[in-house]
């Protein structure tokens with residue numbers, strides 16, 4: 001059996017090695033390292049793939065979130081509602097911009113922000129909602145957009161884990177995640193579903209005026225050379241990363257399908273285990289792009305399972321072990337533990353199994369059998 005990795009980037013590279021190697025060499029020979037034609041072409045190709053009017057590439061997914069918020073003109077003291085159960089980047093940029101993060105609980109089935117919790121958290125100071133399409137499954141955008149429209153709030157989608165997912169609205173419209181809210185961010189970190197060979201990110205919007213503002217923000221607040229109209233940042237996708245992304249984008253749907261297939265096999269093998277809750281796809285298959293395959297382990301010591309898997313050469317991850325509201329940097333006296341029953345429970349139960357495009361049946365069988373052996377022999381707690 002091939003060595004099992006949490007994320008295996010080598011197989012993908014080998015399939016497109018000729019194109020990648022040649023195009024990286026071309027960039028080097030062209031010396032157009034920054035803002036070269038590859039960046040522009042990638043931007044156009046991604047706009048087409050997502051059916052979104054504007055893609056603005058930048059340096060990473062965290063910058064993308066920050067720049068989206070700067071572009072919207074959010075001001076210190078404005079409240080921004082986001083999920084308690086997610087990666088810290090989301091709340092970090094809110095705090096950095098001196099906005100007020102308002103963390104709310106999530107839904108136990110989708111792991112995504114709970115629209116009812118959003119409703120309860122809205123105050124006259126609320127300006128924006130940041131849903132995160134966690135683990136590759138879209139948040140409940142039907143209801144989130146309704147809430148935003150009712151209360152005149154911006155929606156910033158954190159699409160770092162969801163690129164390529166389709167969202168089916170109740171009225172039948174199908175839209176790619178990242179093209180739904182007023183603005184969205186994504187990350188091209190190597191392990192993301194569309195990853196480059198270093199750091200990268202992008203902002204998406206259908207709003208022409210906002211796109212114009214953001215193009216200046218990413219470039220030191222310049223709209224005319226050496227005229228700085230707003231306080232900006234320096235955040236660029238470089239041409240070598242863009243050329244890698246151009247080689248991978250045509251395969252993104254194939255990559256996401258491979259992840260879904262692996263998830264289906266995991267689900268089938270683990271079905272019926274009474275102490276395991278397998279991930280549920282809400283709606284049709286194409287909504288979930290399985291950035292992570294995350295189980296909930298009930299009545300059994302999750303950390304002991306993680307150790308058992310590691311002892312058997314199976315890497316695994318706990319995303320995320322601590323709720324954001326309990327992190328030192330983000331504690332706030334306004335929060336009560338009773339506001340976060342689901343997140344507090346999930347952090348004890350979740351475990352993510354290896355998930356990438358190169359998993360084979362032998363590996364999946366070995367992983368699921370090792371999980372089943374452990375849970376069936378474990379003492380229930």
Ligand SMILES: *Cc1c(COP(=O)(O)O)cnc(C)c1O
Pocket residue numbers: 060061062063086087089090132158160161186187188189199200201
């Ligand atoms: C990865 C990730 C980010 C940050 O992306 P970077 O490119 O690492 O800065 C933000 N939000 C979520 C949900 C992520 O998974």
